[in-house]
Amino acid sequence: MKQITFTNGWRRKMAIVRRMTLTEQLAVAMLVAVATGLHMIERLLPPLPFPGAKLGLANLATLIALRYLGFWPGVGVSVVRSVLGGLMGGSLMGPGFWMGFAGATSSAVVMGLGAKTRWFRQSNVGLSVAGAVTHSTAQVMVAVYLTHHAGLWIYLPVLLGLSMLTGVFIGIVCDKVAAILPYAVWFGRKANA
């Protein structure tokens, strides 16, 4: 199928957001769906023994999007996922939503910038850890801003330690998912044919 483009020549080259092919657009849509699903599943899991901490399963879809589709699709998946999750969970525009939103967006931006460098080519673990650490820092920052109480910072070391562990876990899971991704695509083509 030929893609219809409205811009061409130098305007296309100068565009900040690359015009995506239909396959890529579909992939973004599916990743948003997967991320929202993981976000909702995560709410059903038993909470970690540290209040306010989560595993960060939805970060998987953001990582995959950043790795295979680029910077803006990854950030977009993250933003849309947190808005949809807030909408479904009923916490949209509440303080909990803003904490999650700030964390998800900032961690997606940091992971996207990291993915552009050559240090994180080998695996997703480093990226995931960087994102998790950014997420918890941003979350505590928003919580301090919302409660007008700087004493909340004393909880940050615990959250940072926990986010490093969950970041390693999510990164390893992401590597495993990325390893079977080509087979999944092949299987999907086979099923469609």
Next chain:
Amino acid sequence: MRKVSARLGVVAVVLVGIGLLIGGNYALSGREAASGGGLYAAVYQIGPDGNTLLERIPLSEDGGHRIISVKGPLGVTHVEVDGARVHVHDSPCPDQVCVAFGWLSAADDFSACLPNGVLVVVERPDGPVDGIVQ
């Protein structure tokens, strides 16, 4: 060689993470023994431009049992003071993070219910300014 170094990095991150987790927890619980007494439980209502102090109750072993009701946008949050410790007993918020913080008894311990705008802090007698700011 490169694979080995990557694996070493992961192990290092895990070790640092466990260290921070244990160290942070130890620092949080270690203050309990250091702070002898004379602490206060302060209950704040979180407002858009600042917090208003609702109650400031001295925490002591022979202190009585008290339940403070705070009315927030979602409903009533009950803060329970039991002798030298305080916790959020129940709250109408969806996540129940404030309840999960459990009993607070050391200086600078806190529990916050952001949806319902309630903040419980264990304060030193020298005032509401916390040690981190000073």
